[in-house]
Amino acid sequence: EAGVTQSPTHLIKTRGQQATLRCSPISGHTSVYWYQQALGLGLQFLLWYDEGEERNRGNFPPRFSGRQFPNYSSELNVNALELEDSALYLCASSLSGTGASEQYFGPGTRLTVT
Amino acid sequence: AQSVTQLGSHVSVSEGALVLLRCNYSSSVPPYLFWYVQYPNQGLQLLLKYTTGATLVKGINGFEAEFKKSETSFHLTKPSAHMSDAAEYFCAVSASNYKLTFGKGTLLTVNP
Numbered sequence: 001e002a003g004v005t006q007s008p009t010h011l012i013k014t015r016g017q018q019a020t021l022r023c024s025p026i027s028g029h030t031s032v033y034w035y036q037q038a039l040g041l042g043l044q045f046l047l048w049y050d051e052g053e054e055r056n057r058g059n060f061p062p063r064f065s066g067r068q069f070p071n072y073s074s075e076l077n078v079n080a081l082e083l084e085d086s087a088l089y090l091c092a093s094s095l096s097g098t099g100a101s102e103q104y105f106g107p108g109t110r111l112t113v114t
Numbered sequence: 115a116q117s118v119t120q121l122g123s124h125v126s127v128s129e130g131a132l133v134l135l136r137c138n139y140s141s142s143v144p145p146y147l148f149w150y151v152q153y154p155n156q157g158l159q160l161l162l163k164y165t166t167g168a169t170l171v172k173g174i175n176g177f178e179a180e181f182k183k184s185e186t187s188f189h190l191t192k193p194s195a196h197m198s199d200a201a202e203y204f205c206a207v208s209a210s211n212y213k214l215t216f217g218k219g220t221l222l223t224v225n226p
């Protein structure tokens with residue numbers, strides 16, 4: 001069974017540009033989560049999507065947004081990129097959006113903003 | 115709200131020695147607790163989880179953790195370290211809001 005996949009692996013953007021990151025969950029999983037892993041800041045929750053709806057949002061500005069498609073894949077968009085957005089962005093999926101469901105992580109997208 | 119504190123950002127052990135990685139949590143509701151491992155330039159891999167029931171949880175690669183409510187702890191142990199265990203380990207808590215709240219991580223070094 002295929003795991004969570006993310007694309008691209010690496011992304012280099014210039015400050016002020018927009019970045020789009022993509023995630024495909026494990027087959028059968030309906031929930032998708034996005035996390036940011038920035039140097040010195042650890043892993044921080046960004047967004048949670050379930051059944052096509054945004055269910056929860058972390059403490060990030062509105063220029064971080066996303067969506068979930070009917071096939072449960074998801075897209076994270078970061079507008080007006082800032083240098084501090086440079087980080088590893090991890091996507092995770094789970095069977096259902098409950099606290100007990102373990103989340104399975106993809107390999108991440110390394111975003112570098114210059 | 116919940117939080118996780120991992121004591122020790124870096125732990126170094128000899129091959130064959132006991133591994134003990136400490137995790138304390140804070141949660142206003144009964145927590146679900148997880149340990150994840152991250153190898154360099156990779157995503158997170160689930161080692162084990164505690165939801166309800168037995169407080170001693172066994173995971174993959176010989177790791178186990180014990181949930182101690184009175185101490186609000188969920189420490190990770192492995193009787194005998196292997197070189198391949200060298201990685202960064204994250205403790206996480208989840209409650210009714212479904213997101214995972216992670217600790218800062220503990221980098222485990224295994225010396226030959």
